[in-house]
Amino acid sequence: MTDIAKKESLPAGGRSRSRIGRSVFWLIPILLLPVPLFLDQYRQYVVNLILVYVPVGIGFNIVVGNLGLLAFSNVAFFGIGAYTSGVLALKLGLPWWATVLPAGIMGALAGSAASVPALRGVRLFYLAIMTLAFGELLRWVYIRWVPVTGGSFGMAVPKPSVFGLPLLTEGHKFYAFLFLVVLMVILTNRLLRSRFGRAFMAIKSNEQAAAAMGIPTDRYILLAFAWGGFVVGIGGSMYAALVGHVTPIAFDLTELILEFAIIMVGGLGSLVGSVLGAIVITSAPEFFRNWLGFQELLFGVLIVVVILFLPRGLASLLARLHPIFVDRYYRD
Amino acid sequence: MAALLELTDVSVRFGGLTAVDNVSLSVAAGEVCALIGPNGAGKTTLFNAVSGNAVINSGAIRFQGEEIHRLTPHQISAKGVRRTFQNGGLFAHLTALENVLVGLHTRVDSSFLGLLASAPASRRAESAATARARELLDLMQVGHVADNLASDLSGGQQRMVEIVRALATEPPLLLLDEPAVGLAPHMREQLGQIIRRLAGERGIGILLIEHAIELVMNVSDRVVVLNYGKKVADAPPAQVRADKAVLEAYLGHA
Ligand SMILES: Nc1ncnc2c1ncn2[C@@H]1O[C@H](COP(=O)(O)OP(=O)(O)OP(=O)(O)O)[C@@H](O)[C@H]1O
Ligand SMILES: [Mg+2]
Numbered sequence: 319m320t321d322i323a324k325k326e327s328l329p330a331g332g333r334s335r336s337r338i339g340r341s342v343f344w345l346i347p348i349l350l351l352p353v354p355l356f357l358d359q360y361r362q363y364v365v366n367l368i369l370v371y372v373p374v375g376i377g378f379n380i381v382v383g384n385l386g387l388l389a390f391s392n393v394a395f396f397g398i399g400a401y402t403s404g405v406l407a408l409k410l411g412l413p414w415w416a417t418v419l420p421a422g423i424m425g426a427l428a429g430s431a432a433s434v435p436a437l438r439g440v441r442l443f444y445l446a447i448m449t450l451a452f453g454e455l456l457r458w459v460y461i462r463w464v465p466v467t468g469g470s471f472g473m474a475v476p477k478p479s480v481f482g483l484p485l486l487t488e489g490h491k492f493y494a495f496l497f498l499v500v501l502m503v504i505l506t507n508r509l510l511r512s513r514f515g516r517a518f519m520a521i522k523s524n525e526q527a528a529a530a531m532g533i534p535t536d537r538y539i540l541l542a543f544a545w546g547g548f549v550v551g552i553g554g555s556m557y558a559a560l561v562g563h564v565t566p567i568a569f570d571l572t573e574l575i576l577e578f579a580i581i582m583v584g585g586l587g588s589l590v591g592s593v594l595g596a597i598v599i600t601s602a603p604e605f606f607r608n609w610l611g612f613q614e615l616l617f618g619v620l621i622v623v624v625i626l627f628l629p630r631g632l633a634s635l636l637a638r639l640h641p642i643f644v645d646r647y648y649r650d
Numbered sequence: 651m652a653a654l655l656e657l658t659d660v661s662v663r664f665g666g667l668t669a670v671d672n673v674s675l676s677v678a679a680g681e682v683c684a685l686i687g688p689n690g691a692g693k694t695t696l697f698n699a700v701s702g703n704a705v706i707n708s709g710a711i712r713f714q715g716e717e718i719h720r721l722t723p724h725q726i727s728a729k730g731v732r733r734t735f736q737n738g739g740l741f742a743h744l745t746a747l748e749n750v751l752v753g754l755h756t757r758v759d760s761s762f763l764g765l766l767a768s769a770p771a772s773r774r775a776e777s778a779a780t781a782r783a784r785e786l787l788d789l790m791q792v793g794h795v796a797d798n799l800a801s802d803l804s805g806g807q808q809r810m811v812e813i814v815r816a817l818a819t820e821p822p823l824l825l826l827d828e829p830a831v832g833l834a835p836h837m838r839e840q841l842g843q844i845i846r847r848l849a850g851e852r853g854i855g856i857l858l859i860e861h862a863i864e865l866v867m868n869v870s871d872r873v874v875v876l877n878y879g880k881k882v883a884d885a886p887p888a889q890v891r892a893d894k895a896v897l898e899a900y901l902g903h904a
Contacts, residue, residue, distance in 0.1 A: 505766050512765045512776055513751070513758045516744065520752045523741035529723035530701060530733055531815070532756040541762070587743075 342642065347500045354489030362488035363560070368600045369495040370556045373502045375580040375592035377425075377550035383587030384510060385542040386522025388442055391432035391449040392577050394456045395425040395547040397569035399554020404475040404564040405466055414478030414485070418498065418555045425551015426544040428456070433543035437536050453574060460566040472565030475558045485559070495556050502549050507589055509545065510645075518542050519587075583624045585631025588645045594632040598624075652715055654679045654855040655700065655731075655823055660709035660719075662695050662879075669695040671879035672709070679822065680853040682845060684866040684887075687876035688900060693859045694736055696876070697825050700857075701733050702726040713823065728756050732816040733825035736859070738808055740800040746811045747796040750783035753818035783818065790814050790844070805832030813841075817848070823855045824848065830862045838865055845869045867891065875899060 354362055378392040399421040406417040435448040460467045467473065478485045478494075485491045509515055517538045520528040529535050558564050576599060584595025602620055606613040628634055636643040653676035662670040669692040677683045685693050698704035700711055702723035711719040718726050732753075741749050751758070758779045764772030787793040792810045795803055803811060809829055816824060826845075830838050842865050848854045849871075860866050866873060866887065873890040875883040877899035883890050890896055 508765050508768055509762075512760055512772070513755055513779070514762065514765065516748055516752050517755060519743050519748075520741045523743045524739055526703060526723070527735060527739035527741065528752070530703075530727050530735075530739065531752050532724050532727040532819075533752070534722075534724045 347496060350496060351493075354487075354492050357489075359488050362492060364601060364604055366488055366491050366495055366556075366560050368597050369492070369499050370553055370560055371577075371580060371596035371600050372499045372593050373549045373553035373556070374577055375584060375596045376502060376506055376589065377429075377546035377548070377553070378577055379581045379584070379587065379589070379592045380506070380510075380518070380542050380546040380549070383581060383585075383591075384515065384518040384522065385539065386518075387436055387539070387542075388446045389432065389436060389449040389543070390446055390574060390578070391428070391452045391543075392546075392550055393569045393571075393574040394432060394453040395428050395550035396554045396557070396573075396577070397453075397456055397460065397566075398428045398547075399425045399551030400558040400564045400568070401460060401467060401554075402551070403555035403558040404473055407476045407478075407558075408473055409466070411476075413480070413482070414476075414555070414559050415480040415494075417558075418552060421555035421558075422548045422552040425554060426548040428551070429543040429545070429547020430540060432547070433540050436539050436543070450571075450574075453569070454571075457566050457569055460569070467564075467566075470566060472563055472568075475562050475564060477562070478559035491560060494559075498552060498556060502552060503589065503593070506545070506549060510589065514538070514541065522587075579621050581631075583621060583631055585633030588631065588633035590636060590643055590645055591631045591633030594636065598632065653677060653712075654681075654714060655857070656712040657696075657700070658710045658712075660696070660699060660711060661707045662692070662699050662704050663707045668879050670699060670706075670876075673876070673879070673881045674709075675874050675881065675884060677823065677855045677857050679855050680849050681872065682849045682856045682858060682870045684870035684873045685857055685859045685876065686861070686863075686866060686873060687882075691876040691899075692879040693876055694827055695879075697733060697827055697857070697859065700726075700825060701731060730819075730821040731823045731825065732819065732821040734809075734812045734816050734827055734829060736827040736831075738812065740803075740808055740812050740815070742799070742801040745797050745799055746787060746792065746803060746807075747780070747783050749800055749811055750786055750815050750818050751779055753815035754779045754783060757819055786814050786818055787811070791840075806834060806837050809833060809841075810837075813844070820852065821854070823857070825857045825859075827859045828861060829858070830860055830865050838862065841865070842869045 353365065357365065374396055377395060381387055381389050402421040402424040403417040406412045406420060407414055432449055432452050435445055440448055461470050480494050485494060517533050520533060521535050521538060525535055580595035580599045581592060583598055585591025602617055603613060606616040609616060655677040657673055657675050660670055660673050661668060673696065687693055695704055699706050702721055706719050710717055713729060713731055718729065741752060759775040760772035784793065784796055787796050790810055792807055795807055800808065809832060813829060830841055833841060845856060846869055849856055858870065870887055873885065873887050874881060875890060875896050882895040882899055883893050
């Protein structure tokens with residue numbers, strides 16, 4: 319009797335402890351609130367750029383890290399989001415805040431389109447090259463569709479505003495971005511910790527066995543791409559608001575490699591990792607600014623060193639510090 | 651009584667090779683039917699045909715009276731045909747518990763929007779499924795490894811967890827592909843008892859591929875023997891043991 323009672327209470331205790339542990343994460347955005355008080359405009363800009371790359375990393379990581387498909391269409395979703403936001407603001411005069419959701423939806427549509435080769439059974443390097451081509455195809459559209467996109471020179475995006483309040487300073491943008499980032503992290507976390515996230519991981523592990531468990535794998539592959547595209551598309555709208563200028567060159571292969579570095583350095587399949595990767599990859603070049611002429615070299619060395627010594631990314635380092643940092647599906 | 655699973659003149663060809671050759675067989679509810687035969691006889695291919703992983707070139711497969719051979723694997727699974735895999739089909743990136751939760755996937759009543767909104771109904775469905783999965787693992791005496799990664803389990807534990815996962819939804823038909831491989835003798839015995847109980851108490855129909863002949867003889871109501879894709883015997887275990895064609899099938903390959 320006592321034995322059974324002990325056995326029952328053990329996992330329950332473990333679960334409630336981790337719930338208290340996880341609520342600590344709420345402190346992070348709260349602690350970040352006063353950040354603009356301490357930073358000059360330029361440093362605040364860099365912090366905002368980090369916030370842009372958090373959803374970009376999160377969306378990419380869902381497809382590559384959780385679903386386990388080698389799809390490199392992420393930069394396409396980012397670009398679509400940025401252009402959607404820019405075009406709606408410039409051509410239709412919509413305020414920035416009203417363009418965020420459409421940017422996400424367009425990202426989700428681009429994600430659905432990019433999932434077609436995967437749904438046809440294309441995998442590995444073949445999938446990689448086809449999804450790369452998708453990103454390049456969109457770049458061709460940005461360059462050619464001059465009346466809408468402004469062509470190679472891109473377009474200037476009107477100053478962003480939220481419910482009639484203009485975001486005049488980098489500090490103002492910070493709060494709008496922080497809100498969106500926290501929202502995307504929470505929603506994605508809920509998704510990944512449910513039967514949807516489990517289905518993604520099951521597909522990554524063994525597609526045939528996943529189907530044998532009644533999972534319509536095609537539907538879940540489509541869903542992972544669409545949700546990934548949605549989150550990245552929102553990142554795109556933030557980018558448009560931050561930079562104020564959208565050009566095709568911002569969504570080229572170099573950009574894609576940078577985004578890939580975010581999830582590799584952060585940790586594949588880890589939500590915490592996407593955040594860490596965005597912080598490190600976006601801010602590192604700022605620290606190397608003093609070593610003029612060696613910036614790219616140092617940046618490259620940093621990436622190599624992290625991946626060499628932490629093949630599971632920075633998330634694995636954090637997970638070793640405390641169990642609450644272990645993502646449900648992240649395994650060291 | 652109508653058969654739970656019924657194969658009529660089923661053939662599966664890979665190019666010039668006929669892996670399953672005009673096989674007819676049936677499994678009734680509550681029956682344990684063993685499928686034996688030498689390596690390469692077509693046993694796994696027959697499983698694949700039933701579960702929708704292999705296309706049949708002729709014949710028909712019916713489950714609960716309904717043709718299933720044109721359905722996709724997930725549709726067949728959702729109808730209540732569950733299987734294990736010869737080479738171990740556990741999801742290596744997930745824990746034992748999460749593996750069983752994937753087994754329960756079609757029974758977890760949480761919706762996409764419900765989860766995003768963290769609606770109580772969806773949250774409840776998720777935690778109810780988790781409790782159920784733990785219970786099932788405890789029942790099969792692998793509860794203590796529930797939170798271990800599948801890839802960290804011993805061979806025997808992996809087999810057990812895979813069976814729990816296949817059974818989680820209490821499917822009417824269970825296909826077990828060499829479940830005793832890598833099991834210690836006492837676990838083999840335990841597995842035999844589990845198989846008997848599932849059939850006897852729950853009325854589950856079981857099709858069992860197994861090379862461990864003593865297990866086959868102990869648990870099955872009927873033994874079907876395949877050789878070069880053809881059915882060469884279909885009889886109670888004692889009878890099959892004495893069958894000439896069966897002996898030839900094995901000796902011919904030895
Ligand atoms: N996908 C496939 N493509 C081509 N040939 C296949 C395929 N799957 C199986 N075969 C062939 O079909 C024949 C039957 O294989 P199967 O795996 O069904 O045998 P088995 O009875 O399960 O053998 P074992 O006891 O070794 O598991 C073998 O000759 C095998 O090489
Ligand atoms: Mg086999």
